[in-house]
Amino acid sequence: MTAEELEQIAEDEHAARSEFPHRVNVCVAAGCISCQSQNVKDAIDKEIAQRGWQKKCQSKGVGCMGLCAEGPLVSTGTGALYQHVMASHAGAILDSLEGPAPERLVCRTDVPFFQRQKKIVLENSGIVDPERIEDYVGSSGYSALIRVLTEMTPSEVVQEVVKSGLRGRGGAGYPTGLKWSTVAKAGGAQKYVICNADEGDPGAFMDRSVLESDPHRVIEGMLIAAYAVGASEGYIYVRAEYPLAIKRLRTAIRQAERIGVLGASICGTRFSFRIEIRLGAGAFVCGEETALIASVEGKRGTPRPRPPYPAQVGLFGEPTLINNVETFANVPPIIRNGGEWYAKIGTEKSKGTKVFALAGRVMNTGLVEVPMGITLREIVFEIGGGIPDGRAFKAVQTGGPSGGCLPSQYLDMPVDYESLAKAGSIMGSGGMIVMDDSSCMVDVAKYFMDFCMTESCGKCVPCRVGTYQMNELLGKITARTAEAADVAMLEELCDLLRNTSLCGLGQSAPNPVMSTLRYFADEYKAHIEEKRCPAGVCGHAAAEQAL
Amino acid sequence: MRRRKFPPVTAAYASAMRSTSSAGGLVGCISDASIHVPHVLSCCHEPPPRDRGHIPPALRPSNLKSSEASNGRPEHIVNASQAHRERLMITDFSKPTAPSLDKRWRLVDATMRRLGNHSRGLIETLHTVQETFGYLDEEALRYVAISLRVPLSRAYGVATFYHFFTLKPAGKHTCVVCMGTACYIKGAPQLLSTLQHELSLNPGETTPDGQVSVLTARCLGSCGLAPAVVYDHEVAGKVKPQDIRERLTKWTRHDC
Numbered sequence: 001m002t003a004e005e006l007e008q009i010a011e012d013e014h015a016a017r018s019e020f021p022h023r024v025n026v027c028v029a030a031g032c033i034s035c036q037s038q039n040v041k042d043a044i045d046k047e048i049a050q051r052g053w054q055k056k057c058q059s060k061g062v063g064c065m066g067l068c069a070e071g072p073l074v075s076t077g078t079g080a081l082y083q084h085v086m087a088s089h090a091g092a093i094l095d096s097l098e099g100p101a102p103e104r105l106v107c108r109t110d111v112p113f114f115q116r117q118k119k120i121v122l123e124n125s126g127i128v129d130p131e132r133i134e135d136y137v138g139s140s141g142y143s144a145l146i147r148v149l150t151e152m153t154p155s156e157v158v159q160e161v162v163k164s165g166l167r168g169r170g171g172a173g174y175p176t177g178l179k180w181s182t183v184a185k186a187g188g189a190q191k192y193v194i195c196n197a198d199e200g201d202p203g204a205f206m207d208r209s210v211l212e213s214d215p216h217r218v219i220e221g222m223l224i225a226a227y228a229v230g231a232s233e234g235y236i237y238v239r240a241e242y243p244l245a246i247k248r249l250r251t252a253i254r255q256a257e258r259i260g261v262l263g264a265s266i267c268g269t270r271f272s273f274r275i276e277i278r279l280g281a282g283a284f285v286c287g288e289e290t291a292l293i294a295s296v297e298g299k300r301g302t303p304r305p306r307p308p309y310p311a312q313v314g315l316f317g318e319p320t321l322i323n324n325v326e327t328f329a330n331v332p333p334i335i336r337n338g339g340e341w342y343a344k345i346g347t348e349k350s351k352g353t354k355v356f357a358l359a360g361r362v363m364n365t366g367l368v369e370v371p372m373g374i375t376l377r378e379i380v381f382e383i384g385g386g387i388p389d390g391r392a393f394k395a396v397q398t399g400g401p402s403g404g405c406l407p408s409q410y411l412d413m414p415v416d417y418e419s420l421a422k423a424g425s426i427m428g429s430g431g432m433i434v435m436d437d438s439s440c441m442v443d444v445a446k447y448f449m450d451f452c453m454t455e456s457c458g459k460c461v462p463c464r465v466g467t468y469q470m471n472e473l474l475g476k477i478t479a480r481t482a483e484a485a486d487v488a489m490l491e492e493l494c495d496l497l498r499n500t501s502l503c504g505l506g507q508s509a510p511n512p513v514m515s516t517l518r519y520f521a522d523e524y525k526a527h528i529e530e531k532r533c534p535a536g537v538c539g540h541a542a543a544e545q546a547l
Numbered sequence: 548m549r550r551r552k553f554p555p556v557t558a559a560y561a562s563a564m565r566s567t568s569s570a571g572g573l574v575g576c577i578s579d580a581s582i583h584v585p586h587v588l589s590c591c592h593e594p595p596p597r598d599r600g601h602i603p604p605a606l607r608p609s610n611l612k613s614s615e616a617s618n619g620r621p622e623h624i625v626n627a628s629q630a631h632r633e634r635l636m637i638t639d640f641s642k643p644t645a646p647s648l649d650k651r652w653r654l655v656d657a658t659m660r661r662l663g664n665h666s667r668g669l670i671e672t673l674h675t676v677q678e679t680f681g682y683l684d685e686e687a688l689r690y691v692a693i694s695l696r697v698p699l700s701r702a703y704g705v706a707t708f709y710h711f712f713t714l715k716p717a718g719k720h721t722c723v724v725c726m727g728t729a730c731y732i733k734g735a736p737q738l739l740s741t742l743q744h745e746l747s748l749n750p751g752e753t754t755p756d757g758q759v760s761v762l763t764a765r766c767l768g769s770c771g772l773a774p775a776v777v778y779d780h781e782v783a784g785k786v787k788p789q790d791i792r793e794r795l796t797k798w799t800r801h802d803c
Contacts, residue, residue, distance in 0.1 A: 030768065030769065030782075031769060031771050031772060033782075034769055034772060034775075034781075034782035034783070034784055035772070035784065067771075068769075068770075068771025068772065069771045069772065071771075199768070200765065200766075201766070202726070202727035202728045202729075202731075202765055202766035203727050203728035203729045203766060203770050204766070204768075204770075205766075205768035205769070205770055205771075208768045240674060240711050241711070241764065241765075241766075241767065241768070242768065278670070278671065279670070279671065279674050280709075280711075281670060281673075281674070281709030281710070281711035281712055282709050282710035282711035282765065283708065283709050283710065284765065295670065296667075297667050298665075298666055298667040298668060298669035298670050298671075298705070299669075299701075299705065300704055300705055300708040300709075301708065301709070316667075357770055359728075359729035359770035359771060359773060360728070360729050360732055360733070360770075360773075361732065361733070365729070365770065365771040365773070366771050367771075397728065400728070431728070431770075433728045433729055433732065433770075435732055438732075439732050444732070447728070447731055448728075451765075457708075
């Protein structure tokens with residue numbers, strides 16, 4: 001594969017596309033698939049065949065269009081978007097290509113949900129077919145790889161990423177360029193690149209969507225990273241709970257190997273890189289990098305103390321670069337457009353965009369990509385469309401079990417790594433759950449503590465025992481048998497866990513409790529002193545049985 | 548991939564591990580194995596020493612004809628190739644046989660072969676076993692442990708550490724309730740209590756007739772469709788307790 005050959009593929013793809021006057025794209029990402037979008041696609045294909053439009057209208061399955069709650073979504077070449085499409089609507093959709101649009105299916109795209117987003121990571125989602133490499137190449141795919149291999153030295157690539165100011169999108173926000181240069185400088189003949197796709201946070205589905213909608217972009221990002229740090233083998237550690245993402249990744253790897261952008265002597269250079277997929281098996285702690293490495297090695301996923309960091313001693317004892325899916329997905333556009341271009345987006349310390357999985361008690365649930373520095377209010381009330389059923393906003397939870405719940409006074413706070421940390425939450429991987437007044441914050445804190453307790457690997461005592469004790473105390477509070485001393489004990493345990501746990505899971509496990517204690521102290525007080533739950537959740541038989 | 552060269556499983560080691568299968572539980576068998584072959588416990592991270600006694604006499608280096616053995620090449624190259632040949636031969640003769648003639652074991656073997664029969668392929672292999680057989684039983688764990696040269700304790704440890712693996716077969720139908728945050732605040736606990744009430748069992752259990760298993764998931768990633776439930780591998784979104792009752796009636800009525 002040379003640059004010319006790749007260009008040829010892109011040209012052929014453009015020519016093939018322009019042959020069709022009409023296009024119909026059906027979302028075949030997991031959200032819409034579970035609303036039977038595959039049937040919709042089959043029905044549209046059948047209708048095209050029946051009308052003899054095979055040369056007139058191209059139909060393809062594409063990745064996530066964002067508005068998952070209104071699926072199945074269908075878009076056309078005319079720029080229209082249709083929601084809640086059923087197989088029986090196939091005829092109406094095709095009619096709309098040359099006639100009036102079916103009013104009841106139209107989904108307006110001039111609303112803030114679509115207008116306020118800035119798509120970098122998701123630029124191809126909903127546009128390219130995730131199962132065809134040609135489609136990706138036709139959308140300037142793998143051009144960044146070619147550029148890196150033919151025009152840049154590894155250190156120039158690292159410099160470009162440093163210049164972009166990209167920070168790890170997995171949660172902690174470690175500067176990506178710094179990590180790359182550490183691995184690049186590390187000695188050792190064999191280095192590894194690992195893509196962390198073990199998206200364990202409940203309520204987060206960004207990585208899944210990126211893998212299902214645009215798997216080649218992640219592969220390209222890994223290839224560039226491997227070239228920059230001098231690695232020749234890579235692993236994608238993906239949750240076994242994401243069968244569609246795994247299937248599409250496997251297809252993508254096969255296709256990339258076929259056209260020669262993956263494998264030995266890529267593009268005729270001496271650079272070789274292979275990628276293997278490793279399946280996670282449902283352990284939240286495996287999102288922690290040292291635990292993930294243990295899991296890739298076929299062991300129980302228990303973390304180990306750092307240093308040495310994986311950048312020096314990682315997989316099989318060799319220097320290893322671990323980045324999140326979204327981080328890798330940001331790399332090809334940074335190389336294509338330059339680090340300065342990327343650094344112009346976002347805030348001073350948090351550059352670029354962030355993909356959030358907006359869910360919970362909000363009108364528009366789905367996937368949104370926004371520039372860093374946007375306020376929570378814009379995300380929840382403009383893009384998200386506010387709270388349904390006329391209820392009142394209570395909190396927004398970011399960062400999953402490691403994050404915190406932010407009340408309405410923080411709605412005007414800009415979303416970036418530092419501000420969120422200052423407010424007692426974290427950016428996390430990008431789950432954003434909106435809660436209204438029907439949620440009890442003590443119950444939510446208990447939910448997350450129960451999660452951390454179950455997911456604790458059991459290696460260090462503070463986490464193993466501390467999460468259990470905290471869960472018991474929270475259980476007492478929700479059962480309304482607690483006393484004021486229990487809250488003091490809870491606070492003490494928060495401090496203990498935070499300072500003495502071995503890994504990020506234990507250190508951040510108290511965050512939901514601390515943030516709710518800080519912002520919703522009155523709810524704790526009502527449970528303890530007045531023996532009542534203001535939201536009427538605790539004491540509900542179902543809620544108690546579930547935990 | 549750079550692979551460390553491990554000596555192969557010997558027939559003695561394999562048969563010793565097999566002979567313990569009559570012992571009761573998993574724990575019992577580990578201690579049993581240690582009686583027969585002490586290195587099972589002592590060499591947790593090291594493979595058993597190679598037993599040359601099991602090379603067929605004709606293939607032993609000393610019995611090879613000089614033309615076969617040297618062929619005019621320098622001695623260290625000859626030795627290297629002989630060592631290589633030895634290794635291959637022993638593996639061929641001592642590969643543990645699958646627990647049964649079930650063709651599904653071939654898939655398991657294929658996975659292990661793809662990963663170089665190396666212990667680092669343990670999780671991948673267990674995934675294949677679970678995918679093909681539906682769950683991991685003692686026999687499967689034992690076979691995988693012997694084949695990958697890991698102590699049974701480690702295979703059992705991995706199988707029980709990860710939530711995705713199950714040691715019990717699931718019912719004919721499965722109903723997985725997502726307990727992710729979005730589903731939780733949108734009513735997943737009520738769905739779960741409906742199931743518990745209708746079937747009188749706890750999450751993770753199967754009805755006594757083996758018809759329905761109730762499971763919970765950490766997060767399906769279908770947060771846009773919260774609350775979500777997976778009925779027999781098919782995701783359903785915005786589920787209400789009534790939908791669950793209907794589905795349960797359908798399953799029991801049609802007996803499908």
